[in-house]
Amino acid sequence: IDLSTLPDDQRDAIVALVREVAALRETTQRQEHLIAELDHALYGKKSEKLSEDDRQLAFEDLEVAIAEGEEKKKQAAPTDDKPKRKKIAKRNRGNLPEGLPRIEQVIEPDSLDCPCGCGLMHRIGEDRNERLDIIPAQLRVIVTVRPKYACRICTDGVTQAPTPPWLIEGGLPTEGAIAHVLVSKYADHLPLYRLSQILARSGIDIHRSTLADWVGVAAFHLRPVVDRLAEHLKTSTKLFMDETTAPVLDPGRGKTKTGFLWALARDDRSWGGDDPPGVVYFYAPGRHGENAETFLTGFNGILQIDGYPGYNRLTKPSRTGGDPIVVAYCWAHARRKLKEVFDRDGS
Incomplete structure (x- = not known):
């Protein structure tokens, strides 16, 4: 044309x-x-599926x-001078909790003079819009000052407040900084080398090995809390346990090996139980039933599990660490077997 x-x-x-x-x-x-x-x-194909x-x-x-x-x-749509009612998009924008601080920005008209010349306009209402603002993490330095005092008349000595207890004596991080590293690594699955790169953008040069030292010190001091939580959970009348694989570094081989994380959990909220929910994780290099027997030492209630036969040793009189326990098998796993029969036989 x-x-x-x-x-x-x-x-x-x-x-x-x-x-x-x-x-x-x-x-x-x-x-x-x-x-x-x-x-x-x-x-x-199963081997090509994404995680x-x-x-x-x-x-x-x-x-x-x-x-x-x-x-x-x-942006490409033509515009005109007539105001149009905006169509509300049907998407989940999230909600803004009431507890978040609100910073109001009031935008006044350029002039309040009435166009007819009869005086100033009066406020009759307002439109309010809330938007989420994010302030990047702010780094700061805590300076601890301990003044020294001495008498001008005598020479009996100098007095000074003692150094407060720190998690890492003489170290660089505060307890809040160590907590941030732990949450980033274990809750947000952020590798330490990436966290080191993030800190470097703010001018803080901390090597990954240093961050690993902080994590190790924190793990040592948190171990009694984990042990106490496990002891508390094992006083329950029923618990849930399951295990899953976890890649573990294998120094010297240049690759990872397979370890197992065992979760011991309690959650009675679905039926209005009085005990608060809780979970504790154990690590073991394998999936052998001996590991479950060790982790459950002192527990004598009902254990909800899947169909893994490694738990069978817990039901025998020869069980070490307590009396034989009662196992409650997962119905979802039982349904899988019934579905396999139905798919095979049609009934």
Whole structure:
């Protein structure tokens, strides 16, 4: 089509449509690629499936692409002087807790003079909008000053307040800094070398090995708390236990080996129990039943488990560390076996 023969308004409309079609085609291709990756991750070969974290990242990429396309469409839409009622998007924006501090920014009109010239306008209401603001973590230095005092008349000595107890005597971190490292590593799964890089952006040069020393010291001092929690849980009448694999560094081999984390938990909230929920984790290099027997020393109640036969030794009179316990098997695992029979026999 020779656009030069068309009127200006028609030519501009065609050019705008061509650009819009090209933009939509690009967005569609990108979304189709992301959907194909998700489909492959969810339904592809078992060895090629993504982990849960990778799947979440893929979903995030898809949501980012959709949001980018919506914003591009909104910015490209023609505007006019007539105010339009905004359509509320059906998405989960999250909620802002009442306990968060509110900083109000009042925006007044440039002029309060009435257009008709009869005086100043009076305030009749207001519109309020709340947005979430994030202040990056702030680093600070705690300076502990211990003044020295002496008598000007006699020479009997100098008095000074003693140094307060610190978790790492003479060390650099405060207890709050150590707690931040622990939460970052174990709750947020942030490797220490990445945390070292994050601190470096603020001008703090702390090597990963130093952070590892802090974690080791904290682990030593927290061990009595973990032991006491385990003792408290094992006084319950019923508990839940399960184990899962965990990659563990194997120095000298250049790769990791498989270890096991054992979770011992109590949660009676679903039926209105009085005991508060709690969980404690144990580590063992293997999945042998002897490990469960060791971890459950002193427990004599009901243990809810899956179908792993390693727990069977806990039900025998020869059990060490307590009386034979009663096991309650998980119904979800039992259903799997029934489903296997149904899929095989059709009944």
